[in-house]
Amino acid sequence: MKWIKACKKGIAFFLTVLYIVLTSPFQFGSAFANAEKGGTLILLGNEDLPPIVYNDNGTAKGVVVDIAQAIGEKIGYNIKVLTVNWEKAQQMVLKGEADGLLHINHSPEREVIYDFSNSLLKSEFSIFVHKDNRSIKYIDDLRGRIVGVEAGGYPCLLLQNYEDIILEKIINWKAAFKALHSG
Structure with a gap:
């Protein structure tokens, strides 16, 4: 029951912040410059981040997709959400091919190139290891x-700042978990 109350409070906060962000020309000046009232805003999301945002047979789905579209209706904008490879999505926004990104985390490097709204959702990251590995608990345990x-x-x-952590780009999360399982 406490979890349900916490979820309801989190969703209410999220909706409030998202509404403020989408209705504030100061925070999304470039996005609003590209779409007149009643026009279309193109927002990009990660194609592989369920249940937040994901691609379901060519259709963008997820909680932030539903919320962004509902707010768009309330404020008089058509919201078109596309899901693409996350790295590509970020480049598309920088090139002016889309108006914004859904669910991107702050970092000093990103704050130089993007304008951010207040946080919409709390993101937490985990280190997944093979079930037999109990030695990795912290970032420093990933060295080597x-x-x-x-x-x-x-x-x-974040991890590219650690010279002795070897990064391997994954194709998608399903493939990554299969690789982890197989050792």
Whole structure:
């Protein structure tokens, strides 16, 4: 029951923040410059981040997709969400091929190139290891090891600062978990 209350509070907070972000021309000036009232905003999401955002047979789905589209209806904008490779999505926004990104984590490097709204969702990251490996608990335990990361993802950005952690870009999460399982 406590979990349900916490979820409801989190969703209410998320909706409030997302509404403020989408209705604030100061925070999303470039996005609003490309779409007149009643126009279309193109937002990109990670194609492989269920249940937040993902590609389901060519259709963008997920909690942030539903919320972004609902808010778009309330404020008079058509919201078109596309799901693409996360690294490509970030490049598309930088090139002006889309108006914004759904669910991107802050970092000092990213703050130089993107404008951020207030946080919409709390992101937590985990280190997944083979079931027989009990020695890895912290980032420092990854030194000298190969670590699978999503290209353009926050863990990739964070871990690239550790010279002795070997990063291997994963194709998708399903393939990464299969590789981890097989050793």
